[in-house]
Amino acid sequence: MKFELQHTDAQSKARAGLITTDHGQIETPIFMPVGTQGAVKAVHMTELESDIKAQIILGNTYHLYLRPGLDILEQAGGLHKFNSWNRPILTDSGGFQVFSLAHNRKLTEEGAIFRSHIDGSKHMFTPERVMDIERTIGADIMMVFDECTPGDADYSYAKKSLALTERWLDRCITRFNDTECKYGYTQALFPIVQGCVYPDLRKRAAENVASKEAEGNAIGGLAVGEPTEKMYEMIEVVNEILPQDKPRYLMGVGTPANLLEAIERGVDMFDCIMPTRNGRNGQLFTRYGILNMRNKKWANDFSPIDAEGRSFVDTLYSKAYLRHLFIVNEILALQIASIHNLAFYLWLVKEARTQIIAGNFSNWKKYILEDVSRRI
């Protein structure tokens, strides 16, 4: 993997860059649609590629390990071949799911013991095991196994949790360096900065992560219950320290406004379930605000879903029709909303990139920020 920093904004920390992987290039800042179980829910790969213009998608280690399992993934020749997505893929390590989803989890120095949310079966994730699993999945970018500290953790817990994440990080790197991709292309490993909402912990974590000289770095443990302002503050602390010449990935974030604020603070990559999950629940993000498609006011509004939207669904279908589809629980509603929201997110980061290169990012951000957060 290679990262080329193409342009840095004069008035802010915003950057435009280019990541090159064996499965193609990624223009940053970028938003990565989440495909937890090997599929972006309700969306075809053809739509992701041609219409949404996704450049990289996510898969999830915890979910793919449980189903279909490593045997099937290896027989398939890796996730790219299995799900027919030929562009870059990033896998989350499953750290988040072990803590948010699995039953009866127990942390030890060795790793995390947990029970499957599907059948209750007992499993153990160690840093080494997770590296092996991500090798088998075959993502272009692998994430280290960490503990995602809750946003409301007290200082002493956050400090202890960070220390464990740091010891696991070293073990991940060792195992990663001792192994190689099973399918003939290269994989990169991104470490994750934790430290909750405590600046000194975040600073220490970022310094430790930076010292590993990884191909890219991630900021985790944000948007997990802490105030939004704290999140922005932590991004600033961390990005002061993370290397300039490597991509920075803010995990699990966020709203359109969150993206703009984080881009301004020097973040290059994002993923979030919000455009897809909220889309499936009837919420549409647009350039001029957020719509709840179940609201009655759209019942007889026959104007396009989004007159300025870039995806084919935006002008093919009316608001009234989409509302109808949601009210009667048609599957097509979920597909339309997911495509629209993802296309909007991808447009937002592409436009941010264009504005950064044009030297106009801060002005543009101010101009658009209130619009995208408004409820209409």
Add this chain to the structure above:
RNA sequence: GUAAUUGUAGCUCAGUUGGUUAGAGCGUCGGAUUGUGGUUCCGAAGGUCGCGGGUUCGAGCCCCGUCUUUUACC
């Protein structure tokens, strides 16, 4: 016509031997959702208990009349 049966929220229905402010599901309306357990979660509005009279301290529940639903018989 006779006998039985039914009537409670927009819909389908609970509602104990009569006992505070009559409930549920669905629907309607609104909100939530941040490294996804694949139609989720939370909240709100909505009823003169068919109508009229009576008994009772108190009636959705008991009595009378009337209208109504369904069925059987003549």
